[in-house]
Amino acid sequence: MKRSRALTIAGSDSGGGAGIQADLKTFTLLGVYGTSVITSVTAQNTQGVFAIHDIPTNVIDQQIEAVLSDIGTDAIKIGMLSSKEIVKVVTEQLKQYKDIPIVLDPVMVAKGGSPLLADDAKEEIKKELFSLATVITPNIPEAEVLTKLTIKTVEDMKKAAEILIELGPQAVLVKGGHLVEEAVDILYDGKHWITFPGKRINTKNTHGTGCTYSSAIAAELAKGKELQKAIKNAKEFIQMAILGADELNIGSGHGPTNHWKYLEEKGLEAWN
Numbered sequence: 654m655k656r657s658r659a660l661t662i663a664g665s666d667s668g669g670g671a672g673i674q675a676d677l678k679t680f681t682l683l684g685v686y687g688t689s690v691i692t693s694v695t696a697q698n699t700q701g702v703f704a705i706h707d708i709p710t711n712v713i714d715q716q717i718e719a720v721l722s723d724i725g726t727d728a729i730k731i732g733m734l735s736s737k738e739i740v741k742v743v744t745e746q747l748k749q750y751k752d753i754p755i756v757l758d759p760v761m762v763a764k765g766g767s768p769l770l771a772d773d774a775k776e777e778i779k780k781e782l783f784s785l786a787t788v789i790t791p792n793i794p795e796a797e798v799l800t801k802l803t804i805k806t807v808e809d810m811k812k813a814a815e816i817l818i819e820l821g822p823q824a825v826l827v828k829g830g831h832l833v834e835e836a837v838d839i840l841y842d843g844k845h846w847i848t849f850p851g852k853r854i855n856t857k858n859t860h861g862t863g864c865t866y867s868s869a870i871a872a873e874l875a876k877g878k879e880l881q882k883a884i885k886n887a888k889e890f891i892q893m894a895i896l897g898a899d900e901l902n903i904g905s906g907h908g909p910t911n912h913w914k915y916l917e918e919k920g921l922e923a924w925n
């Protein structure tokens with residue numbers, strides 16, 4: 654059976670819950686052939702981040718070249734880009750592939766509070782990379798840094814989306830995982846507002862939710878779904894993964910979500 658392809662450009666999480674590892678699991682469980690470009694290697698587990706080693710930019714460049722010149726891809730997910738130099742090399746490469754949908758997760762800080770992105774890289778991402786994205790997926794703290802707003806309500810999330818759309822992405826998805834009540838996400842394309850509601854699940858095991866969600870959106874886009882439908886399916890995927898997280902019970906800190914849950918519930922329909 655022919656499979657759609659998705660590429661993740663992100664950091665490695667040795668604990669397997671976030672980053673490249675979460676992305677490849679998500680691609681596989683959604684029936685998509687995954688490739689990867691590793692930007693940084695982190696020594697990480699459910700308790701925190703203990704070391705970060707950035708991959709030399711020429712090696713990042715060659716990984717992108719190796720994947721796209723031979724295998725190709727139907728969608729790209731971008732996660733951790735820790736330095737300005739890494740943002741530059743990724744931007745330069747992706748400028749050549751304007752027809753491929755790009756989901757850009759502007760990862761800034763790990764669950765435990767460790768920074769994953771240098772300050773000058775934030776400006777570079779805003780200035781150079783946002784305009785290449787089909788959709789950007791900031792969480793509330795990221796949207797606050799990017800817009801300098803304080804975000805406490807859905808109305809505040811909408812104000813942030815209005816500012817972020819001006820930076821050039823085709824759409825902005827502000828994720829409400831950090832809201833107090835509902836885990837609602839808001840999509841804005843400059844004209845239309847779409848709300849993706851989600852019940853808040855009470856668990857400490859949410860390591861990698863943002864990575865898993867953005868790679869699920871990329872997988873669904875790779876299969877040819879429209880953005881709205883891709884997000885709807887990805888939201889269902891992440892909700893189930895969070896719901897099943899306590900069953901996995903990995904590590905003693907913030908454990909990973911349960912990537913298998915969606916396939917378990919949906920059967921092979923998950924691959925369509």
Ligand SMILES: Nc1ncnc2c1ncn2[C@@H]1O[C@H](COP(=O)(O)OP(=O)(O)OP(=O)(O)O)[C@@H](O)[C@H]1O
Nearest residue numbers: 792828829830831836852853854860861862863866
């Ligand atoms: N406790 C929860 N219950 C239900 N849904 C949640 C919960 N936490 C996050 N989500 C959902 O998970 C998705 C990822 O959102 P979140 O805001 O957690 O991203 P993130 O903070 O970037 O993740 P990460 O911290 O892993 O990088 C969103 O759809 C969000 O609404």
Ligand SMILES: Cc1ncc(COP(=O)(O)O)c(N)n1
Nearest residue numbers: 664665671672763764860861
């Ligand atoms: C390599 C890498 N990329 C992204 C995250 C963010 O995920 P989380 O906020 O759940 O820790 C992470 N921890 N590690």
